[in-house]
Amino acid sequence: MLNLTKKILLAFLASIIFSIGVSKTVSAKTVEIIMAAPDWPPTRFMQEYFNSSFPQEGDTEIKLTLDFIPWDNFYTNVAASLTSGEQKYSMIVSDSQWLGAFIEGGYFQKLNKYIDADPELQAIFDDMHQGYKEGYTTYPYKSENYYGFPQFPDNYVNFYRTDIFCNPDENAAFRAKYGKKLPCTYADWEIVVWDDIFDINEFLTRKKGEMMAGKPLEDDMFGVTYQAGKAYDFSSMQINGFFWQFGGDIWREDQQPDAQAIGVVNSDINVEALTKYLDLLATMHPSHKTGGMGIFEMQALYLEGKIASMINWVGLGAPVVDPNLSKVNDITGYARQPGTMQDDGTISRWANLGGQPFVLTTWMTDEEIEASFKIIKWWLSYDVQIEAVKAGGQSCMKSIIYSDGYNALAPWNAAYVASMDWQKDVWHIPEFFELLTQQQEEFDKAITGQQDARTTLDNIAEFQQELLEEVDRIQ
Amino acid sequence: MKRSTGFLAWFMDPKRRGPMLIAPAITVLLLVNIIPLMWSFGLSFFKYRANTLKLPKFSWFYSYEKVLTKDNIWESLQTTAIIVAGSVGMQMVLGFLLALLFASQFPLRKILLMFVLAPMMLSNVAVAIYFKLFYEPEFGLLSQFVQSFITGEMYVLLSTPAGALIGVIFADAWQWTPFVMLLVLAGLVSVPKHLYEAAEIDRMSWWRKFTTITFPYVRSLLLLAVLFRTIETVKIFDLVFILTNGGPGTATETIGVLVYRTAFQFFRTSNSAAMGYILLFAVIVLTSLYLYVIKQRESEEI
Numbered sequence: 001m002l003n004l005t006k007k008i009l010l011a012f013l014a015s016i017i018f019s020i021g022v023s024k025t026v027s028a029k030t031v032e033i034i035m036a037a038p039d040w041p042p043t044r045f046m047q048e049y050f051n052s053s054f055p056q057e058g059d060t061e062i063k064l065t066l067d068f069i070p071w072d073n074f075y076t077n078v079a080a081s082l083t084s085g086e087q088k089y090s091m092i093v094s095d096s097q098w099l100g101a102f103i104e105g106g107y108f109q110k111l112n113k114y115i116d117a118d119p120e121l122q123a124i125f126d127d128m129h130q131g132y133k134e135g136y137t138t139y140p141y142k143s144e145n146y147y148g149f150p151q152f153p154d155n156y157v158n159f160y161r162t163d164i165f166c167n168p169d170e171n172a173a174f175r176a177k178y179g180k181k182l183p184c185t186y187a188d189w190e191i192v193v194w195d196d197i198f199d200i201n202e203f204l205t206r207k208k209g210e211m212m213a214g215k216p217l218e219d220d221m222f223g224v225t226y227q228a229g230k231a232y233d234f235s236s237m238q239i240n241g242f243f244w245q246f247g248g249d250i251w252r253e254d255q256q257p258d259a260q261a262i263g264v265v266n267s268d269i270n271v272e273a274l275t276k277y278l279d280l281l282a283t284m285h286p287s288h289k290t291g292g293m294g295i296f297e298m299q300a301l302y303l304e305g306k307i308a309s310m311i312n313w314v315g316l317g318a319p320v321v322d323p324n325l326s327k328v329n330d331i332t333g334y335a336r337q338p339g340t341m342q343d344d345g346t347i348s349r350w351a352n353l354g355g356q357p358f359v360l361t362t363w364m365t366d367e368e369i370e371a372s373f374k375i376i377k378w379w380l381s382y383d384v385q386i387e388a389v390k391a392g393g394q395s396c397m398k399s400i401i402y403s404d405g406y407n408a409l410a411p412w413n414a415a416y417v418a419s420m421d422w423q424k425d426v427w428h429i430p431e432f433f434e435l436l437t438q439q440q441e442e443f444d445k446a447i448t449g450q451q452d453a454r455t456t457l458d459n460i461a462e463f464q465q466e467l468l469e470e471v472d473r474i475q
Numbered sequence: 476m477k478r479s480t481g482f483l484a485w486f487m488d489p490k491r492r493g494p495m496l497i498a499p500a501i502t503v504l505l506l507v508n509i510i511p512l513m514w515s516f517g518l519s520f521f522k523y524r525a526n527t528l529k530l531p532k533f534s535w536f537y538s539y540e541k542v543l544t545k546d547n548i549w550e551s552l553q554t555t556a557i558i559v560a561g562s563v564g565m566q567m568v569l570g571f572l573l574a575l576l577f578a579s580q581f582p583l584r585k586i587l588l589m590f591v592l593a594p595m596m597l598s599n600v601a602v603a604i605y606f607k608l609f610y611e612p613e614f615g616l617l618s619q620f621v622q623s624f625i626t627g628e629m630y631v632l633l634s635t636p637a638g639a640l641i642g643v644i645f646a647d648a649w650q651w652t653p654f655v656m657l658l659v660l661a662g663l664v665s666v667p668k669h670l671y672e673a674a675e676i677d678r679m680s681w682w683r684k685f686t687t688i689t690f691p692y693v694r695s696l697l698l699l700a701v702l703f704r705t706i707e708t709v710k711i712f713d714l715v716f717i718l719t720n721g722g723p724g725t726a727t728e729t730i731g732v733l734v735y736r737t738a739f740q741f742f743r744t745s746n747s748a749a750m751g752y753i754l755l756f757a758v759i760v761l762t763s764l765y766l767y768v769i770k771q772r773e774s775e776e777i
Contacts (some may be wrong), residue, residue, distance in 0.1 A: 437741070
């Protein structure tokens with residue numbers, strides 16, 4: 001007969017074995033999706049909202065874990081992970097220009113067969129805004145090979161201080177000096193072109209202690225500011241828009257192998273456009289001289305009230321209205337970014353597409369693929385998209401952006417939606433990062449005053465021509 | 476006593492005990508060092524990009540030719556040389572002066588020594604971020620100082636190639652001067668006191684004492700410091716990458732930054748391997764030069 005001590009020990013052992021068995025059963029029914037994501041509000045919201053609201057169905061629990069990576073190092077971290085073969089990520093929030101590099105590397109999964117077989121996914125695809133669908137999902141660019149779904153669509157808007165731009169005294173002084181109105185409302189900004197920014201910046205650049213909008217300034221103040229950073233794509237995105245607005249172009253990958261870089265990239269029109277960008281920059285906050293006016297640096301200046309306006313991604317809007325982070329949370333207006341006046345009197349507003357799709361990697365199991373599509377369908381469902389927009393995100397689903405009340409969901413929505421038809425994307429080819437980095441370095445030399453626009457674009461065109469010929473993209 | 480037989484006896488045989496004991500270390504060295512090194516050396520003779528599915532294609536010296544005929548490697552080597560000369564030079568002078576100071580006794584010496592040594596204990600990334608904030612035009616201490624006491628305008632040090640180079644050199648020298656000081660201090664405290672006493676009796680000048688007693692004792696340590704710091708500074712990466720990102724333009728793009736970009740941003744794997752071996756070659760040449768100089772001096776002294 002067993003004594004009491006032995007009985008207790010046996011019972012204890014049995015309970016341990018039972019609990020291990022139970023936990024094994026639970027973990028066997030959990031599918032975890034690890035997603036590489038840039039660290040910023042739209043992805044943070046996705047994680048939080050998934051944790052609180054994702055409807056778990058059936059026996060299998062789906063767990064989504066976003067691995068947040070700072071923007072500056074996002075590409076290199078993801079690239080290092082993929083090429084090292086660690087197979088850490090099942091899904092990746094990918095910038096659209098990475099598609100070619102990672103598809104050619106065999107890391108991103110083609111989705112056509114899944115979309116063709118699933119009416120729900122087809123409906124999502126049909127509902128996507130055409131320009132965003134091309135940018136976020138296709139490789140080669142504008143082909144019918146699909147690789148992604150929109151995680152966070154984005155474009156530029158103009159964030160501006162209403163307490164300054166709408167101040168009656170400032171308006172009167174501006175009108176007296178320049179003979180025109182200081183833009184205050186969304187409608188006022190609709191007719192503002194880049195040339196007007198020279199006057200606005202001259203008028204709003206003031207020293208600490210001088211009066212502005214009836215108060216003495218606590219710091220030096222500057223007018224409108226845009227991107228001029230050396231890191232990642234923090235000048236190319238703004239400058240590409242200038243090229244397109246002026247009627248110029250970047251090297252056209254959808255027209256290879258005939259499209260040339262020399263003669264296009266360094267065309268007279270592009271030189272004129274880059275000169276305008278640089279001339280305007282000289283009227284802005286001097287931080288750009290370090291090559292450090294990236295999207296976050298500019299946002300920090302705006303939140304501290306040190307610049308009167310910034311042209312930045314909608315994705316950075318949420319902190320602007322957060323009273324815990326922003327001194328200007330209740331005195332900010334939103335408009336489209338200025339454009340370039342055309343000969344026919346219309347204003348061209350071409351800009352570089354922002355935002356990111358999420359993609360599936362090629363080593364996922366069938367179970368993980370199934371779970372990923374559930375996440376994608378959940379994220380792109382009407383209610384979740386609306387919640388994301390309310391939290392500072394955006395949507396590119398036509399049924400949502402053109403629905404009644406959409407513009408009222410967030411203060412920048414009107415500017416965002418109005419800008420959607422004016423987006424083009426940068427290259428998707430595998431060599432994009434080399435093209436981008438060299439271009440960023442050359443732009444940085446121009447931004448920091450080391451060379452003029454002509455030399456800059458000649459250097460870029462020559463480099464691109466040589467590289468693209470080497471990889472047989474130009475004949 | 477029973478003798479152990481079989482595998483244990485074979486293993487414990489004094490003839491092979493030594494090799495067996497170091498075998499694990501050699502295995503680890505081979506796996507994590509030698510084989511990857513050989514692998515990358517081999518890759519430098521192929522055409523290969525790590526981000527594509529294409530197999531490596533043997534191409535003899537194509538990568539070396541490609542790398543050496545591009546302007547950017549020569550520009551980055553020049554930039555590296557400027558940073559090495561500026562930073563190591565500054566470290567030697569300041570390190571020596573600080574060592575002279577701390578070789579003598581004065582109040583709070585130990586506490587001050589602790590503060591002076593602190594920078595070399597910090598991680599490179601922390602130093603880079605500290606100086607990035609220090610040079611920041613809006614709120615950085617440097618800009619605030621210039622604005623408040625000199626020009627009344629924000630000061631943007633990193634906006635010009637010369638300013639950015641100075642910024643990098645100063646930050647690197649700030650971090651590593653204590654290392655040089657420590658080495659020189661070790662030499663200074665080892666100088667026998669009776670030599671100075673004899674020099675006092677002979678009424679030698681300060682300069683004469685320095686050139687005939689102090690300097691000969693620290694010369695070899697100083698050369699060691701030059702060697703260590705030169706090799707380390709030739710490889711400089713994290714400080715530059717964080718502080719200036721190689722800019723403005725490519726003004727502070729050192730060879731380390733260029734190799735990183737080529738390998739992990741452009742994925743020109745073969746080219747980056749070739750660059751890495753060119754860099755290794757440069758470091759070996761520098762080391763050999765140092766050893767040659769040391770040997771020459773030793774033979775002269777004998």
